[in-house]
Amino acid sequence: MTAAGAATAALAPTLTACGGTTPGGSKKLKLIAADYGDKPANSSKKYWDDLANAFEKEHSGVKVDVEVYSWTEVDKKVADLVAAGKAPDIAQIGAYADFAAAGKLYSVDKMLSIPTQADFITGLVRAGEVHRVQYGLPFVASTRLLFYNKKLFAKAGVAKAPQTWGELQAAAVKLKAAGVKIPFGLPLGPEEAPAETFLWMLGAGGGYTDKNGAYTIASNENVDAFTWLRDELVGKDLVGGLDPARTNRQDVFDAFTRGEVGMLNGHPTLMQQAEGHGIEYEMAPLPGYKGLSTATMGVADWMMAFSQGGNRELAGKFLDFVYTKSNVLRFTGQYNLLPVTESASAAMQGDRAYEKLWQFLAGLQNAHFYPADKTSWAKISSMIKEKIGGTVRKGADPRAVLSEIDREATALEAAK
Known part of the structure; x- marks a missing residue:
């Protein structure tokens, strides 16, 4: 919302x-x-x-x-x-x-x-x-938590919410084997791509800016995050055959309320939507690259x-x-x-x-919040909506895409 x-x-x-x-x-x-x-x-x-x-x-x-x-x-x-x-x-x-x-x-x-x-x-x-x-x-x-479907987890034999990306992938593999249509919902489409992007950056220890407010969109941590998504989640067909670049947040929210999604990152309004459709769900802290994510997106x-x-x-x-x-x-x-x-x-x-x-x-x-204090953020947010989904497609180069966005962000800040 x-x-x-x-x-x-x-x-x-x-x-x-x-x-x-x-x-x-x-x-x-x-x-x-x-x-x-x-x-x-x-x-x-x-x-x-x-x-x-x-x-x-x-x-x-x-x-x-x-x-x-x-x-x-x-x-x-x-x-x-x-x-x-x-x-x-x-x-x-x-x-x-x-x-x-x-x-x-x-x-x-x-x-x-x-x-x-x-x-x-x-x-x-x-x-x-x-x-x-x-x-x-x-x-x-609002902040974000990991939502998961309790019935689908039980059907797949997943005993608890994942705490690392490795555990998330292992749970997704089990969900896929159990016939779950979308093991993990990954919305990198234009509706709210900057939010989903930020979650994965933070989970890898990165982010949009450093502690001084300078853009760090092409940092090694951010590149690692999207390389992992490309190879270990999308590349292993754990997102239900969907193209994340064309998948919006509400698309996966709707699929979750139909009982088709095993797990996804969600904000508070998903609770009401899920309950309205009789979905039994649980929420857990977001998993990170090596353990529970220490940074929360707001x-x-x-x-x-x-x-x-x-x-x-x-x-x-x-x-x-x-x-x-x-x-x-x-x-x-x-x-x-x-x-x-x-x-x-x-x-x-x-x-x-x-x-x-x-x-x-x-x-x-x-x-951690978007760099909303920057006048450049409106344009950079639009670039992320347009381009970030391409980082996780087969054969994509996450560093090249993130570097392109980073160069534009840095240039906009220098031109002020």
Whole structure:
């Protein structure tokens, strides 16, 4: 349910903004948000409408205008409005860095109260910074675990979840021998290739960047990860005959809910989908190259406040309201996502109603995130979606593909 890509801000002159003062003298706030629902009955529109109404009751004369769009269109919608000089006061979308670099956003310290700022999980604050100034407000987050089908594991004689890639391959071999259609689901198609890519990089001790933030896409560890996938998983026909480059995340999620997949890497929303189809599953920490992966991948979606309308004070008050513990828990609980504040995380950890999310929550404090602070990331993410699946095809050269992406990333950073 997280954004697949990043919005690209156009550098247009400031014109008329959406927010501001209405003819009647009341203050108006414009919010555009992404829809986390998969049908009208669970659309995020109801959440935002209820939240806006509650805020209006506490602030006489204020009107909050809410528009909710699907993930396939929300980033472009906001970018187009910014380009036309009609930016919303607040947007909840997939990325913020381009807008921050273009000078379009208020910094967080100019808007939020100190208690709200202090409540964010530290790692997520860092992920929202550009040149050490926070512009991106994390909205929701997720981490990943290994999901496996209990009945298929029992049928294949696999006694426990794998902890290493070698054990993962051995389990996949048994699942294949037992007639399981897709022993391991490997989605390197365009829907969410950067996430699946990141998981395997981290499992090998690599990643997109080093500790100083420099791109390391073609590191030996990353090359080793995709060489292993090419030779030991895809090359041994353990992905169900599918072409990972054309296989999207939702493809394998749907196959898992049909009982066709032995195991796959999944985020919290897969729980609800699997349970809705009567699939008996378990979750386990992600296996790594030589042992359980010591690094967890986190994905965050973002909120930001645009400065075009000059609505800094009202936007700040509304965002303080958005990030109250009860409001954060209401949204994350509805969609099986992780809260981004310490207070809501502590409440979730202390409530057995959220027990299934505890494993995901445990990895969030030390999770590694996309380099979303880089304006180059939008283009690099698109390159990964286009090219990374080719690394695991027969005869492919993972180092060549990763080096091509790395060169482009380095060049984009040098050109800033």
